[in-house]
Amino acid sequence: GEDVEQSLFLSVREGDSSVINCTYTDSSSTYLYWYKQEPGAGLQLLTYIFSNMDMKQDQRLTVLLNKKDKHLSLRIADTQTGDSAIYFCAESIPGGYNKLIFGAGTRLAVHP
Amino acid sequence: EAGVTQSPTHLIKTRGQQATLRCSPISGHTSVYWYQQALGLGLQFLLWYDEGEERNRGNFPPRFSGRQFPNYSSELNVNALELEDSALYLCASSLSDNYEQYFGPGTRLTVT
Numbered sequence: 001g002e003d004v005e006q007s008l009f010l011s012v013r014e015g016d017s018s019v020i021n022c023t024y025t026d027s028s029s030t031y032l033y034w035y036k037q038e039p040g041a042g043l044q045l046l047t048y049i050f051s052n053m054d055m056k057q058d059q060r061l062t063v064l065l066n067k068k069d070k071h072l073s074l075r076i077a078d079t080q081t082g083d084s085a086i087y088f089c090a091e092s093i094p095g096g097y098n099k100l101i102f103g104a105g106t107r108l109a110v111h112p
Numbered sequence: 113e114a115g116v117t118q119s120p121t122h123l124i125k126t127r128g129q130q131a132t133l134r135c136s137p138i139s140g141h142t143s144v145y146w147y148q149q150a151l152g153l154g155l156q157f158l159l160w161y162d163e164g165e166e167r168n169r170g171n172f173p174p175r176f177s178g179r180q181f182p183n184y185s186s187e188l189n190v191n192a193l194e195l196e197d198s199a200l201y202l203c204a205s206s207l208s209d210n211y212e213q214y215f216g217p218g219t220r221l222t223v224t
Contacts, residue, residue: 030211031211035215041217041218042116042118042202042215042216042217042218043155043202043204043215044215045212045213045214045215048211048212088155090155092211098143098145098160098167098168098206098211098213099157099160099168099170100145100147100155100157100213101157102154102155102156103154104154105154
């Protein structure tokens, strides 16, 4: 079935690393995504990973994929107050006709 | 490069009326997607248009419909509005058969 789960809230201190976790149920997922949503705004595509990869790094962002456990994580190094937002994990599945399945989102709060 | 644009930003309607939401994709993108972000229900896929054709539809009633124009812009129409249609409606675009979906800022529809 199609289901993506995330913890709802994460609080970190400025300068620390943040790790946002996500689990998905469809083992045939092809791409897994991280989107960021700031208050009152749309979704910003941060990064994505193809299912045959286990890691992708892009500046301060590191995505880890454990396909066996169907677990995806997003690590943000040196977290800043500007990183405060809701982070959505999403998957696309073959034959899903480009439909993205989103998790409920993790609210990241960065405090000084 | 201009991103995905949506209009109007806000729309207030009364129950039973019709709403029309508009979306202009990123230049060169031929696919347009519509998602609903309702409080408590998360982000749900509504519709996908590509090259003027409806390619996929989410689990929404037929009163949610849309179309894509020759210039690849799109309209989402919601007929016989119900209170639970109040939500942020997000449009995304991508190249055809490409998994990178870029989102607009959304239209907030309020039904009273």
